[in-house]
Amino acid sequence: xxxxxxxxxxxxxxxxxxxxxxxxxxxxxxxxxxxxxxxxxxxxxxxxxxxxxxxxxxxxxxxxxxxxxxxxxxxxxxxxxxxxxxxxxxxxxxxxxxxxxxxxxxxxxxxxxxxxxxxxxxxxxxxxxxxxxxxxxxxxxxxxxxxxxxxxxxxxxxxxxxxxxxxxxxxxxxxxxxxxxxxxxxxxxxxxxxxxxxxxxxxxxxxxxxxxxxxxxxxxxxxxxxxxxxxxxxxxxxxxxxxxxxxxxxxxxxxxxxxxxxxxxxxxxxxxxxxxxxxxxxxxxxxxxxxxxxxxxxxxxxxxxxxxxxxxxxxxxxxxxxxxxxxxxxxxxxxxxxxxxxxxxxxxxxxxxxxxxxxxxxxxxxxxxxxxxxxxxxxxxxxxxxxxxxxxxxxxxxxxxxxxxxxxxxxxxxxxxxxxxxxxxxxxxxxxxxxxxxxxxxxxxxxxxxxxxxxxxxxxxxxxxxxxxxxxxxxxxxxxxxxxxxxxxxxxxxxxxxxxxxxxxxxxxxxxxxxxxxxxxxxxxxxxxxxxxxxxxxxxxxxxxxxxxxxxxxxxxxxxxxxxxxxxxxxxxxxxxxxxxxxxxxxxxxxxxxxxxxxxxxxxxxxxxxxxxxxxxxxxxxxxxxxxxxxxxxxxxxxxxxxxxxxxxxxxxxxxxxxxxxxxxxxxxxxxxxxxxxxxxxxxxxxx
Numbered sequence: 001x002x003x004x005x006x007x008x009x010x011x012x013x014x015x016x017x018x019x020x021x022x023x024x025x026x027x028x029x030x031x032x033x034x035x036x037x038x039x040x041x042x043x044x045x046x047x048x049x050x051x052x053x054x055x056x057x058x059x060x061x062x063x064x065x066x067x068x069x070x071x072x073x074x075x076x077x078x079x080x081x082x083x084x085x086x087x088x089x090x091x092x093x094x095x096x097x098x099x100x101x102x103x104x105x106x107x108x109x110x111x112x113x114x115x116x117x118x119x120x121x122x123x124x125x126x127x128x129x130x131x132x133x134x135x136x137x138x139x140x141x142x143x144x145x146x147x148x149x150x151x152x153x154x155x156x157x158x159x160x161x162x163x164x165x166x167x168x169x170x171x172x173x174x175x176x177x178x179x180x181x182x183x184x185x186x187x188x189x190x191x192x193x194x195x196x197x198x199x200x201x202x203x204x205x206x207x208x209x210x211x212x213x214x215x216x217x218x219x220x221x222x223x224x225x226x227x228x229x230x231x232x233x234x235x236x237x238x239x240x241x242x243x244x245x246x247x248x249x250x251x252x253x254x255x256x257x258x259x260x261x262x263x264x265x266x267x268x269x270x271x272x273x274x275x276x277x278x279x280x281x282x283x284x285x286x287x288x289x290x291x292x293x294x295x296x297x298x299x300x301x302x303x304x305x306x307x308x309x310x311x312x313x314x315x316x317x318x319x320x321x322x323x324x325x326x327x328x329x330x331x332x333x334x335x336x337x338x339x340x341x342x343x344x345x346x347x348x349x350x351x352x353x354x355x356x357x358x359x360x361x362x363x364x365x366x367x368x369x370x371x372x373x374x375x376x377x378x379x380x381x382x383x384x385x386x387x388x389x390x391x392x393x394x395x396x397x398x399x400x401x402x403x404x405x406x407x408x409x410x411x412x413x414x415x416x417x418x419x420x421x422x423x424x425x426x427x428x429x430x431x432x433x434x435x436x437x438x439x440x441x442x443x444x445x446x447x448x449x450x451x452x453x454x455x456x457x458x459x460x461x462x463x464x465x466x467x468x469x470x471x472x473x474x475x476x477x478x479x480x481x482x483x484x485x486x487x488x489x490x491x492x493x494x495x496x497x498x499x500x501x502x503x504x505x506x507x508x509x510x511x512x513x514x515x516x517x518x519x520x521x522x523x524x525x526x527x528x529x530x531x532x533x534x535x536x537x538x539x540x541x542x543x544x545x546x547x548x549x550x551x552x553x554x555x556x557x558x559x560x561x562x563x564x565x566x567x568x569x570x571x572x573x574x575x576x577x578x579x580x581x582x583x584x585x586x587x588x589x590x591x592x593x594x595x596x597x598x599x600x601x602x603x604x605x606x607x608x609x610x611x612x613x614x615x616x617x618x619x620x621x622x623x624x625x626x627x628x629x630x631x632x633x634x635x636x637x638x639x640x641x642x643x644x645x646x647x648x649x650x651x652x653x654x655x656x657x658x659x660x661x662x663x664x665x666x667x668x669x670x671x672x673x674x675x676x677x678x679x680x681x682x683x684x685x686x687x688x
Contacts, residue, residue, distance in 0.1 A: 066100065066103065066110070068105070068108065068110050068124060068126045068136075069126050069128075069134060070082070070083075070134060070260070071124065071126070071136055073098075073103075073110060073124065074098075074100075075093075075097040075098045075099070075100050076092060076093055076097055077090065077091050077092040077093045077151070078090075078091055078124070078138075079091075080136070080210070080258065080260060082208075082209075082260070087156060088156060088158070088206075088208040088209070088210055088260065089153075089154075089156065089206075089208065089210045089258060089260070090153070090154035090156055091138075091151050091152070091153055091154075091258075092151065092152045092154070092230075093140070093151055094150040094151060094152050094232070095146075095148055095149050095150040095151075095234075096115040096116055096117050096120075096149075097115060097116045098112050098114075098115055098116075098122060099112065099113075099114035099115060099116065100112070101114075102114040108125055108126040108127070109123055109124070109125045109126075110123065110124045110125075110126075111123040111124075117144075117146060118142075118143070118144050118146075119143040119144060120140065120141060120142050120143055121139065121140075121141040121143060122139065122140050122141070123137075123138075123139055124136055124137070124138050125137040129270070129274075130270065132261055132262045132266060133259055133260070133261050133266075133267065133270050134259070134260045135257055135258065135259040135260075136257065136258045136259075137255070137257055138255065138256055138257070138258065139253065139254075139255040140253070140254045140255070141251065141252075141253040141254075141255070142251045142252055142253070143251060144251065145249075145250070145251065146251070146252065147236060147238055147252075148234055148235060148236035148238070148252050149234065149235045149236070149252045149253065149254040150181065150232060150233065150234040150235075150254070151232075151233050151254060152225075152228070152230040152231065152232050152233070153204075153212065153230060153231045153233060154228075154229065154230050155175075155229040155230065155231075156206075156208060158206045158207045158208040158210075159172035159173075159206065159207040159622045159623065160172055160173045160204050160205065160206050160207075160231075161173060161204065161205045161206075161514075161515065161518050161610075162201070162203050162204040162205050162515065162518050162519060163196075163200065163201075163203070163204055163222070163515070163519075164184070164196040164197050164199070164200035164201075164515075165189065165196075165197025165198060165199045165200060165493065165494065165512055165515060165516055166189060166196070166197055166512075167189040167190070167193040167194070167195075167197075167494075167503055167504055168193070168502050168503045168504075168508070169502060169508045169511040169512045169515060170502060170511055170625065171510070171511035171514050171515065171610070171625040172207075172622065172623065172625075173204075175224045175225070175226045175229065175231075176226055177226055178224075178225050178226060178227065179223045179224050179225075179232075180223050180232075181221035181222055181223035181232050181233075181234035181236075182221055182222065182223065183220075183221055183240060183241050183242065183458070184196055184200065184202065184220045184221060184222045184459075185200075185241065185442045185443070185457075185458045185459045186198050186199075186200055186440070186441045186442045186443070186458075186459045186462040186480055186482050187441050187442065187443035188439070188441045188443050188444065188494070189494055189504075190494050190495050190504065191401065191443075192443065193503070193504075195443060196222070197494060198440065198441045198462065198479050198480040198481070198494060199479075199480065199481040199482075199491060199493075199516045199519065199521055200459070200481075200482060200519070201276075201482065201483070201519040201520065202214035202215075202216075202218075202220060203271065203275070203518075203519060204231070205264065205267070205268050205271070205518060206264070207264055207612065207616075207622045208264075209260060209261045209262060209263050209264050209266075209267050209616075210258060210259070210260050210261075210267070211258070211259050211261075211267050211268065211271045212256055212257070212258050212259075213256060213257045213259075213271065213275050214233065214254075214255075214256045215255040215256055215257070216457070216483070217245075217253065217255065217456075218235050218253060218254055218255055218256070219235050219236055219237050219240055219242030219243075219244075219252060219253075219456075219457075220233070220234070220235060220242075221233075221234040221235070221236060221240065222234070233254060233256070234254070235252040235253055235254040236252050237250045237252060238250075241442070241458045242456060242457060242458070243454065243455070243456050244456065245456050246454060257275075259271060263616040263617070264612060264616045265612070265613055265614075265616050268518065269603070269605065272520060272603070272604040272605070273603065273604060276485050276519075276520040276604050277483070277485045277486035277520075278485060278486060278600065278601055278602070278603075278604050279485060279486055279487070279488040279522075279523070279600060279601055280486060280488050280601070281473075281488045281601070282488070282523075282594070282597045282598060282600075282601065283473060283474055283475065283476075283488055283489055283490055283523055284474045284475045285590075285594055286323060286324065286361070286475075287323075287324055287475055287490065287560050288559060288560055288590050288593055288594055288597070289323075289585075289586050289590040289594075290321040290323035290324065290561075290582075290586065291320070291321070291323055291324070291560075291561040291562060291563050291582055291585075292323070292324045292326055292525070292560065292561070292562040292563070293311070293312075293315055293323070293324065293325050293326065293562075293563050293564070293566075294326040294328055294528055294562060294563070294564040295307070295308060295311060295325075295326065295327055295328045295564065296326075296328035296329065296528065296532070296564050297528050297530070297531070297532050297533045297564035297565050298311070298533075298564050298565050298566065298569070299311075299328075300329070300330075301329050301330035302330075303327065303328065303329070303330060303331060303344070304344045304345070305344065305345040305346060305347065305348070305351050308325075308327060308351065308355075309351060309354065309355075311325075311566070312325060312355055312358060312360055313358075314566060314568060315566070316358060318566075318567070318568050318575055319579060320578075320579070320582065321582070321586075322358055322359035322360050323360070323361065324360070324361050324362075324363065324433070324475060325355060325360040325361070325362045325363075326362075326363050326364075326365070326436055326477075326562075327362060327363070327364050327365065328365045328436070329365055329402070330344075331344065331345060331364065331365070334371060334373055334374040334375070335367070335369055335370070335371040335374060335402050335403060335405065336369060336370030336371050336374030336376045336377060336380075336405060337374055337375065337376060338376075338422035338423070338425065338426055339426075348430060349429075349430065352430040352431055352432075356431060361433040361434075361475065362430075362431075362432055362433055363432065363433050363434040363435055363436055363475055363476075363477070364426060364432055364435055364436070365435070365436045365438060366423065366435045366436065366437055366438065367400075367437075367438045367439045368407050368408045368410070368419075368439060368440060368444075368465055369398070369400055369402070369403075369405050369406070369407055369408075369439070369444075370386070370405050370406050370407075370408065371402070371403045371404065371405035372397065372403075372404055372405050372406070373403075374405065377405060377406060380395065380406055380408070380415075381394075381395060381406070383414060383415075383418070384412070384414075385406075385408055385409060385412060385414060385415035385418060386406035386407060386408060386409055386415075387406065387407050387408075387409045387445060387446060387449045387450070387451055388409070388449065388450050388451070389446075389448065389449070389450070390448050390449065390450045391450065392450075396446035396448065396449045396450075397446065398444055398445065398446050400439065400444055407444060407445065407446075409451050409452055410461065410464035410465050410467075410468065411451045411452045411453035411455070411460075411461075411464055412451070412452040412453075416464075416468065419468065420468065420471065423435060423472065424471075427472070433474075433475050434472045434473075434474065434475035434476045434477075435469070435472050435476055435477075436476075436477040436492075437465070437466075437468065437469050437476065437477065437478050437479070438479060439479075439480075440461075440462050440465035440466065440478070440479065440480035441462060441480055442458040442459050442461050442462055445458060445461060459482040460482075462480040462481070462482045462484070463482050463483050463484050465480060466478050466480055466481060466482075466484040466487045467484075467487065469487055469489050470487055470488075470489075472489075473487065473488045473489040474489075475489075475490075476489035476490065477489065477490045477491075477492050477525060478490070478491050478492065479491070479492045479493075479494060481516070481519075481521050484521075485519075485520040485521060485604070488523070489523065490523050490524070490525040490560060491516065491521045491523060491524060491525065492524075492525040492526075492527060492562075493509070493512050493513065493516065493524065493525070493526055493527050494527070495527060495528075495531075495532050496508070496509070496527045496528070496531040496532065497531050497532060497534055498530055498531035498532065498533055498534060498543035498544070498547065499531070499547075500547060500640070500641070500642055504531075505531070506531075506547060506550060506551055506554070506640055507625075507626070507640050509526050509527075509554060509558075510554075510625060510626060510627075510628055510640075511625050512526075513526055513558065513608050513628075514606075514608060514609075514610050514625075514628065517606035517607065517608050517609070518606065520604055522559070522596075522597065522600045522604075522605075522606060522607045522608075523559060523560075523597065523600075523607075524558060524559050524560070524607075524608065525559075525560050525562055526554075526555055526558045526560075526562070527562065528562050528563065528564040528565070529548065529551050529552045529555050529561065529562065529563050529564070529565070530542075530543040530547065530548040530551050530552070530564075530565045531543055531547075531551070532564075533564075533565055540569075542565060542569055542570065543565065544642075545570055545574065546642060546643070546678070547642070548565065548570065548574065549574060549577055549678060549679070550638065550639050550640065552567075552577065552578055552581055553577075553581055553638055553639075553680075553681045554638040554640070554681070555581075556581035556582065556584055556585040556589060556681070557585070557589055557628075557630065557636045557638070557681065557683070558589075558608065559593045559597070559607055559608065561582065561585055563578075567579075573679075576679075577678075577679045580679065581681075589630065592630050592631055592634060593607055593630065595631075596630070596631050607630065607631070608628050608629070608630060609628065609629040609630070609631070609632070610624070610628065610629070611624045611627060611628070611629060611635070611650070611652055613629060613632065614629065614632050614652060614654075614686075615652035615653055615668075618652050618653065618668060620650055620652075620668065621650070621652050624650055626638070626640055626647075627649065627650065632686065633685060633686035633688075634683060634684075634685055634686075635651065635656065635683060635684045635685075635686070636681065636682075636683045637649045637674075637676075637681075637682040637683065637684075638681050638682070639676050639681075639682075644676075645675065645676060645677055645678060646673045646674060646675050646676055647673075647674060647676055647682065648670060648671065648672050648673065648674065649670070649671040649674045649682055649684075650667075650668070650669075650670055650671075651665055651667035651668065651669050651670075651671065651684065652667050652668050653667050653668050654666075654667050654686050654687070655667075655686070655687040656684040656685070656686055656687065657684060657685050657687050658682070658683075658684050659682075659683050659684070659685070664687060665684070
């Protein structure tokens with residue numbers, strides 16, 4: 001039997017074992033310590049792996065969340081890739097960054113609720129309207145009183161087109177310098193060479209087959225950076241002529257659509273069909289066929305009845321078609337009246353009878369101004385027909401190139417009816433055919449103004465003015481266009497100076513016509529042959545003779561021709577060249593243009609087209625600014641340099657036959673120093 005021996009106090013620790021127990025147990029304790037540490041480390045590693053996996057899974061979910069079709073969103077902006085994975089569009093959020101933790105996705109809409117500065121409404125909605133087109137609706141709306149929203153669009157080594165008529169026009173767009181965003185509104189670029197022109201749309205197109213359309217509701221300002229190669233799109237109300245809609249908080253919103261297609265031509269066709277109104281009819285076929293003869297460049301404001309009748313007689317004497325005669329500035333005694341100055345036109349009715357007997361259709365110059373010294377100024381004040389001072393009843397006076405006065409408020413039905421009734425009276429009393437509607441740019445609105453119907457976007461005024469031409473649209477002429485493609489009249493590019501270069505000179509005509517064609521305005525009147533006879537005149541007061549001839553030759557291939565300085569102001573050779581090219585325009589160009597004009601009603605496609613229209617995989621074609629197409633198969637390459645009787649010509653892919661009947665050329669090919677005599681234009685027909 002075992003005997004239990006009592007243990008004295010203090011001895012239990014020695015017997016029960018512990019850290020200071022037996023040597024065996026001390027040894028076991030020492031050997032077990034690494035195992036415990038390894039176990040703890042293993043637990044930490046497993047936990048870290050679980051955390052890493054959770055974080056990775058969350059990152060994958062977030063990455064998937066921030067990716068929609070071919071678009072990747074990050075806090076600073078987004079990129080769009082093509083099917084091959086190449087980045088073709090980059091937009092950077094310049095005025096703020098998104099809080100990506102606030103983002104969520106529901107269906108095809110990716111939305112975020114916060115930025116680094118507070119609450120906002122941001123979303124990107126993906127829309128696939130066609131198999132070959134992908135579109136993204138983007139909106140950044142501040143929900144607090146923030147100064148502005150700005151996104152910057154990168155050029156991405158591509159070529160961009162569109163936007164606005166400019167004084168110095170290039171094709172493609174040529175970014176120069178650093179320009180802070182300024183209001184994108186219709187302005188007179190002849191008086192302000194740095195402004196946006198009278199024909200403009202919030203639309204740009206890229207050789208990367210992307211297009212962007214800024215929404216109508218945006219208080220839109222445009223700037224650019226040559227250094228960063230970006231366009232700066234900005235929305236703001238502060239220090240701006242834009243106003244929030246009635247009842248709306250002045251919180252800036254920048255919203256737009258970006259669409260991507262398979263090629264530049266097809267994406268443009270989609271955008272035009274989707275977002276641009278179309279003209280409802282083709283204007284007068286006679287204006288397409290025969291020249292318009294204006295009194296402006298040759299007589300300026302010194303026009304009289306005697307001079308007008310002599311001008312018409314000279315047209316007939318020199319063998320030109322009695323077509324459209326345009327009586328320009330200063331036929332009234334004061335600006336704002338609607339009848340002839342009896343001193344300058346003592347027998348206006350007899351004058352019009354004579355012109356009509358000779359076969360002329362006559363149009364008159366008109367404008368939206370009523371000068372303060374006109375007898376109609378008091379009428380306008382009494383009837384409240386003028387654009388007013390903010391919150392007041394008094395007219396807000398405006399200075400324009402012919403004085404100071406009020407400008408009719410075309411948001412006011414009474415002002416519209418009063419103006420139209422005077423034009424109709426002129427038309428019926430003298431059998432006037434139509435009108436040349438001059439001015440209309442928002443730059444001629446007073447700096448501070450109010451209208452009967454408030455204008456959130458000042459350029460809406462230009463659209464309202466353009467609508468005044470609709471009853472007279474068959475031969476009417478406008479120089480402003482903003483969302484006005486459905487006004488079926490001729491849109492004249494702004495006055496040209498009598499110079500060779502890109503600043504309102506001969507070289508600017510093709511880039512300008514191509515640009516406004518991309519903006520949806522196809523019935524183009526490319527201003528007067530030879531320019532307005534201001535700069536670059538010789539001792540006789542005429543533009544340079546060679547410049548005049550080359551201008552004439554280019555105009556012959558435009559949708560319509562307009563003379564003012566007559567060919568007989570020079571010599572017989574110039575008369576013969578003018579007769580040759582007016583005949584060529586009538587027989588070769590006008591039939592093609594009229595056929596294409598009929599198609600415009602359905603498609604909106606340009607009549608005068610860039611070379612890339614038929615060669616959208618040709619990098620060279622994207623940069624050609626001195627050649628153009630009429631339709632798809634007539635290529636025109638005029639001489640635009642002084643002293644040249646040859647030029648380099650680029651022919652895109654295909655077989656091309658020169659008008660001279662020489663051998664066919666197989667493109668793509670450069671024809672170096674192709675001979676072009678002073679009385680010639682090089683043009684080629686695509687051989688099917």
